[in-house]
Amino acid sequence: MSELYQHRARKRFGQNFLHDAGVIHRILRAIHARSGEHVVEIGPGQGALTEGLLGSGAKLDVIELDKDLLPLLQMRFGIDPNFTLNAGDALKFDFNSLVADGNKLRVVGNLPYNISTPLIFHLLEHAAIIEDMHFMLQKEVVERLAATPGGGDWGRLSIMVQYHCRVEHLFNVGPGAFNPPPKVESAIVRLVPHAVLPHPAKDHRLLERVVREAFNQRRKTLRNTLKQLLDAQAIEAAGVDGSLRPEQLDLAAFVRLADQLALQTAPE
Template sequence: MDHSIFYKNHKIKKYFGQHFLIDNTTINSIVSIINPQFDQKIVEIGPGFGALTKYISKYVSSMTVIEIDEEITNYLLNNPFFYKKLNIIKGNAIKINYSNLAKKLGQKIRLIGNLPYNISTSFLLHLFQDISYIEDMHFVLQKELVKRLIASPNSKDYGRISIITQYFCSTQSMIEISPELFKPIPKVSSMLIYLKPHINQPYMVKNLSNLSMITRLTFSQRRKKIRNSLSKLFNIQQLENMGINTNLRAENLNIKLYCQLANLLEL
C-alpha cells in the first residue's frame, strides 16, 4: 500500500508534532526489532497513515492504535486494509489509562510508536504510572532525549529523567534514524529506544514522590555540591554516613544512592 498520496495531501499539524517516518528500509528494521507475535497485544501511539501499522498488523490477530488527528483517524477507519485488524482509539495518548486498557485487552501490552518530540518526556512519565501493565516499549524519540534516558552517572546527559526512567526500566538504544527519512524533515536526528520494565525491581523506594523531589532539587542545581543542594533535607553527617562524598555533584551519584536518599526521608 503506497501512502505517499496521503502524506502529500495531508496538511501537517505542527501542534501535534507530526513527523511521519517514510523510509521502508527503516520501518522494516523497526518491525524486525519489535518482533511482534500473533497473540500479543500491541498498542501503537500515533500510527499516522499506517506506515508501521501495516507491517505490524500482519503478524498479530489485532492491534490497538491511539490517534489524536481526526483526519487520520477517519482515514484508518475507512481503510479496508485496516478495517478488521485495528481497534482505533481517537484521543490524546497522554490522557489514556493504560492499566485499564491492558485489563480490557486481557494481558500486558506492548507499546510502540514514533512519538512527537513535544510530549515525549511527559508521556513517558505518564506511562510509568501504569508500568506493571506494560510488557515493553519501542519508541522513536529525539536522539538527544534517548541519550538522556540511557545515560550513566558522571556524564553530561545523566539527569533526573535518566534516574526516573532507569528506576522503572532497563534501557537500550537500538538504531539511529536520520532526519531525511521523515516527512516533514525534522531539525534533529531520532533514535529507536527499547524500554523493558524491570521484572525484579533492583531499586526499592518507599515513596516515589521523595525520589522525584530529590532529583528535581539536585539537578536544578547541578553545578552545586551535594552538601549544598541537599542541605535543606540532610545534614553533612547523614550524607557521609551513607558513604556519599559530599563534594560530589548531582551527576556523580548513581540511582541506588538516590533511592537510598529517598528512603532516608521516610525514617
C-alpha cells in the same frame, strides 16, 4: 490511497511522518510483534508502522490525537478485526482500560518531541501492565535515557526511567527518513520494565523529589543542592559523599538518599 498522503503534517502536533521503507522494516524487526500479543501504537500518523504491526497477527490498539487522520486510518485499517482506533490524547489516556484480556501491553510510537518526556513518565505509572516500549525519539533524549553516571547526559530522566526500566539505545535514524524532515537526529529506544526493581525505594515519590532537587543546580555539590531536604549528616548517613555533584551518583545512591529522607519524614 493517494488521499492519505495529502494530509499535511501539523506543527502543533509535532508531526513528522516516517516514510523510509528500510527504516520502517528495521523498526518492525526490532519490535518483533507476534500473533496473540497486544500492541498499542501511539500516534500512528499515516500508518507507516501500523500495517506491519497488523501483519504480525497481533491485536493492535492505536491512539491518535489528530482528528483529520481518524477517517483515513479507519478507511485503511478498519476492516481488520485486530485493529481498534482510539481517538484522544495519549497523555491523558487510561492504559489500564486496554488490559481486559490479561495480556501485558507492548507500546510503540514515533513520539512528537514536544510530548515525549511527559508521555514516558505517564507510561511509567502503568509499568506493571507494560511488557516493553519501543519509541522513536529525538536522539539527544535517547542518549539521556540510556546515560550512565558521570556524564552530562545523566540526570532526572535517566535516573527515573532506569529506576523502572532497562534501557537500550537500538539505532539512530536520520532526518531524511521523515516527511517533513525534522531539524534533529532521531533514534529508536527500547524500554523494558523491570520484573523486580533492582534498587527499590521506600517511596518512589521521595526519590523523584530528591532527584529533582539534586539536579535543579547540577553544578553544585549535593550538600548545597539538597540542603532543604537533607543536612550534611543525613547525606553521610546514606553512605553518600556530600561534596560530590549529582551527576557523579548512581541510581542506588539516589535511592539511599530517598530512603534517608523517608526515615526523617516518617511519623514517630
